[in-house]
Amino acid sequence: MGLFSKKSKGASSSSSTKDYLKINVKQNGTEYTFALDGRLDTLTSPELDGKIKEIVNDASKLILDFKDLEYISSAGLRVLLGALQAMEGRGEMVVQNVAPAVTEVFELTGFSRLFTIK
Helix, strand or coil: CCCCCCCCCCCCCCCCCCCCEEEEEEEECCEEEEEEEEEECCCCHHHHHHHHHHHCCCCCEEEEEEEEEEEECHHHHHHHHHHHHHHCCCCEEEEECCCHHHHHHHHHHCHHHCCEEC
């Protein structure tokens, strides 16, 4: 499958493919870490967007940990861009532990130049 491919109907899913997104939020003062596990796509990105909007006014630093993020779509990229814009003038946004497949999407779209990636 390519970077932006979707499974065809009736395709069997492997045990390593996740059709969900788990968001674990940790707060340390005004620093928030969002650890993402699964897929950030059209179906799951509204949840992340909502959680970011809940904390952005109180945050001085937003860390997005992509260690377990397997896939990101344009809808996910749109949420990240919105978070980056919301953090402008408020504090820092960092993306860390980016998997190779997600790094490739960041590089192809130019997002790797927009974000602080650690």
